[in-house]
Amino acid sequence: MDVLLEFWARVSARNSPLPPATVWLTVAAAALLVLVPQAWKLTRHVITIVHEGGHGLVAALSGRRLQGIRLHSDTSGLTVSRGRPRGLGMVLTLLAGYTAPALLGLGAAWLLGRGHDVGLLWALLAALALLLVQIRNWFGLWSVLVTAAIVFGVTWFGTETVQSVFALLVTAFLLLGALRTVVELQRTRRRRGGTASDADQLARLSHLPGLFWVLVFFAVAGACLVGAARLLALA
Template sequence: MDLLLDIWQRMTTPHAALAPLTAWLTVAAAAAIVFFPPVWRLARHAITIVHEGGHGVVAVVCGRRLGGIRLHSDTSGLTVSRGRPSGPGMIFTLLAGYPAPALLGLGAAWLLSRGYDLGLLWALLAALALLLVQIRNWFGLWSVAVTGAIVFGVSWFGTPQVQGVFALLVTAFLLLGALRTSLELQQSRSRRAGTSSDADQLARLTHIPGLFWVAVFLGVQLGCVTLAAILLGFLQP
């Protein structure tokens, strides 16, 4: 009980904001991770975890039965849900994946703007634990477990300064990484017609071109980046 109380107190105690130079360097590091291909190929697995988690959460909210999530070594993933193969529930489930990392990044920015760096890290740990029970393949289990171990290590052993830098790094990575995945999606669509991407599945269900849905993804992501930058003081409203 004392341990739980100590954790709760640490989670709910605001940290001081990072120095402006440290904050900008942290965001620059996140951008380097996203836009440097060798690092991005590895880090993109974290975006896939959130992407598939977004599908899963919205599927459950829409009343669909979640059948499980698979994460693959090529950074692709698959979320299986049971229910009507068409209609609003399926549309919203498909719509949720690409915006999910940006929306999570916006929520993270809101917590950071109030100083809850450690609270954010523990919230991410809780989300990863819930996701873990839905994973249905070994690589997916390994991927989520390693991600959780990294977050736990920083949240448990890191100093407040390290926790603050890591929390901002994760936030900026989610926001910028979400944008890159949508750009990659459109590049992939332009090379191959009739793909099974979320945008193309939405196009088949709604009879609205896939390019429109890519634009929706990008619009949501850009909105999240802008709002997060305002919340964290990088932009003036």
């Protein structure tokens, strides 16, 4: 019982706010991780994990049968589920991928705004653990385990300041990374003409153009970024 109480005290502890200079430097570091090509090539795997996790979560919640998730070394991914090929469940499942990083970033900002920096890190660990059992390839397993190991290391061994900086870095990275992936999606669609992207699959289901769905993804990402900035008193 004492161990459980101690663990709960860790999870529910409130961190002190970071100095404004530290906050802006952390946000700038997150921007560099998104904007610098060499860094983005590596860190984009985190966005893919969240993207495919979003597909998987909504597929399960909408009554589809989740069969597994694959993550690839080129930062692409694939979530396989069984169910009706059309209908609301399928539409929501397709919508969930590109919106998941932004929505997770907004939720993370809500927790940070209330001082629950450590609670956010433990929540991320729990989500990674749930995702791990759905991974169906070795690279995906490796990606999730490495990500979880980094989050756990900071959560368990980091000082309060390190935990707060890391939690803010992850939050800002998710929000900014969500915008970049939508921009990349449209660039790929324009270069290849028609693709099997989420936007094009939604276009076939809804009879609305793929560009409409790209704009929906971008609007959600932008709204989440603005909302998170307000929650964190950055705007």
